[in-house]
């Protein structure tokens with residue numbers, strides 16, 4: 001599943017190809033997605049010039065002179081730049097000719113979304129998706145005090161609490177396991193039983209982990225292709241994630257795998273308390 005770093009890498013890789021270019025042609029091939037694509041989208045977007053691409057959590061908003069297109073990649077969505085005349089593939093849902101390029105949304109499992117809003121209805125169309133989201137991990141507001149303030153009254157285990165996105169967005173399954181390892185915090189520890197100074201460490205390791213993944217171009221996910229339709233994945237060096245039974249790099253204790261809220265968690269029983 002594309003996580004925040006993958007979505008941010010998609011945004012960064014699309015920007016230089018799309019900004020200030022006009023949508024010359026739009027084809028909706030398969031409207032069926034989590035929310036069906038507006039049947040009038042082609043008419044609404046053709047002629048528009050792309051002005052910006054913004055990201056909030058895992059939502060991208062392509063801003064244009066005629067309205068905005070919000071894109072969510074769901075479980076398996078990709079938004080890629082292709083050479084003009086690239087033959088359409090199975091699971092291509094929409095194709096846009098923009099400047100010298102063809103922008104294609106492909107999504108085999110169809111959990112993604114492409115939602116259009118006219119300039120005056122952006123708030124109404126998009127805000128329902130944003131209203132339960134925590135703050136951005138790279139916002140200046142996000143630090144140890146913020147994390148402590150919102151977490152220390154909760155009895156829930158810290159890892160599923162991070163994963164919920166209620167306090168801070170973008171800490172997906174891989175990144176939660178990795179950030180907790182670096183902070184030395186046991187993933188099953190109740191959020192209210194973590195000292196304030198440890199939240200300072202955790203806020204720092206969350207940022208560090210996400211930043212590292214963005215830098216490397218997104219973590220390794222088999223369905224993920226970043227904007228420029230390149231295959232090369234860059235993987236953050238996982239300390240614990242997907243390393244069950246292998247020795248911890250720090251203390252050589254075998255890494256453990258447990259289930260928390262239907263997700264796999266990996267941790268070192270020696271280094272994390």
Ligand SMILES: [Zn+2]
Pocket residue numbers: 248249250251252253268269270271272
């Ligand atoms: Zn260890």
